Amino acid sequence: AQKVTQAQTEISVVEKEDVTLDCVYETRDTTYYLFWYKQPPSGELVFLIRRNSFDEQNEISGRYSWNFQKSTSSFNFTITASQVVDSAVYFCALSAPQGYSTLTFGKGTMLLVSP
Amino acid sequence: SQTIHQWPATLVQPVGSPLSLECTVEGTSNPNLYWYRQAAGRGLQLLFYSIGIDQISSEVPQNLSASRPQDRQFILSSKKLLLSDSGFYLCAWRPGKWAGGDSPLHFGNGTRLTVT
Numbered sequence: 001a002q003k004v005t006q007a008q009t010e011i012s013v014v015e016k017e018d019v020t021l022d023c024v025y026e027t028r029d030t031t032y033y034l035f036w037y038k039q040p041p042s043g044e045l046v047f048l049i050r051r052n053s054f055d056e057q058n059e060i061s062g063r064y065s066w067n068f069q070k071s072t073s074s075f076n077f078t079i080t081a082s083q084v085v086d087s088a089v090y091f092c093a094l095s096a097p098q099g100y101s102t103l104t105f106g107k108g109t110m111l112l113v114s115p
Numbered sequence: 116s117q118t119i120h121q122w123p124a125t126l127v128q129p130v131g132s133p134l135s136l137e138c139t140v141e142g143t144s145n146p147n148l149y150w151y152r153q154a155a156g157r158g159l160q161l162l163f164y165s166i167g168i169d170q171i172s173s174e175v176p177q178n179l180s181a182s183r184p185q186d187r188q189f190i191l192s193s194k195k196l197l198l199s200d201s202g203f204y205l206c207a208w209r210p211g212k213w214a215g216g217d218s219p220l221h222f223g224n225g226t227r228l229t230v231t
Contacts, residue, residue, distance in 0.1 A: 033217045043203060045222040052217060089157060095216040100147060100166045102174075103220050107158040 002027045004094050006106035013082050014114055021077040021109045023092030029053075034068065034075045035093040035103065045091070051075060082113045117142035121206045121223030128230055134179075134193040136226050138206030141187065145211035148189040149220065150181055153203040165189060166211070201230045 003026040013019045025034065036048040049059065051068050059066045063080045079086055089110045093103040121138045128134060140146050150162040163181035165171045171181050178197060182190045189206060204227075207220040 031216075033215075035219055043225045043227070045205065045207075045220075047219040047221065050217060050219055091159065093220075097216040101216045102149065102161055102164050105159040110157070 002029075002032075002094050002096065002104040004092050004104050004106035006090075006092055006109050008109045009107075010110040010112065012112045012114065015083060016081050017113075018078060018080050019082050019111065019113075021079075021090050021092075021111065023075045023077065023106060025073050025075065025092070025094045027094060027096070029096050031097040033095040033097070035095070036066065036075075036077050037091040037093065037105075039089040039091065039108070041088070048077075079111075082111075084113050084115055087111055087113045117208075117221065119206060119208055119221055119223045121226060123226055124224065125227045126229070128196050128228065130198055130230055131195045134191070134196050134200070134228070136191040136204055136206075136228075138189045138191075138223055139187055140208045143187070143208070143210065145186060146208040147211055148183065149207040149209075150189065150191050151205045151207065153205065153225075155202070159205070163191070196230045198230050201228055203227050 005024045032053045034051045038046045038048055049066055056068050056070055065078045067076045089108045091108045092106045095101050095103050118141045147166050149164045151159045152162055153159050161174045163171055163173055165183045168183050179193050203225050205225045206223040209218045209220050
């Protein structure tokens with residue numbers, strides 16, 4: 001069975017601080033895919049990034065960066081110089097390799113960025 | 116490009132009344148379709164998923180049901196709503212079974228259901 005754990009329920013930071021959202025996963029598959037989604041207060045879920053299990057290269061996109069470590073089964077998300085617009089709930093998710101697979105989501109981390 | 120439509124955006128229904136939420140996807144064929152619910156606790160709970168017409172899997176036994184009358188249409192229903200059915204319902208799609216598990220889910224804007 002697959003499982004995704006986001007231990008941080010809520011994080012509060014002040015603008016311009018760096019913040020890391022943790023994600024730990026469990027799976028028996030040797031090939032799998034990891035995702036991060038953002039849910040702003042308006043409610044829609046926005047896809048941010050996908051990572052393959054066989055690609056441990058870290059990724060940076062603007063102020064966002066992702067650190068994938070297979071040895072610790074973690075896929076952490078860092079926001080550098082946070083902004084108020086980053087306030088949202090962030091979800092980490094895991095998928096098996098088959099196209100008909102469902103995504104297993106963590107419970108989400110609510111990030112509050114205050115000015 | 117592909118788009119997903121979900122309606123209504125908000126709904127207030129009395130206990131015991133029926134429910135019908137509709138979701139349609141445009142710009143793709145044979146999508147996998149999903150219904151998730153997000154209760155006040157914020158986590159996303161998978162309710163149903165479908166890999167084809169009349170092929171629907173239920174993840175959580177409850178008084179909800181799902182149907183897929185057409186390839187790109189997914190309907191969530193209930194004959195009698197309970198207070199516990201209140202929540203935020205999200206429809207999602209990803210490319211069909213011949214695609215890999217690397218395809219992300221694409222979500223609709225959701226329906227906020229309040230059962231009174």
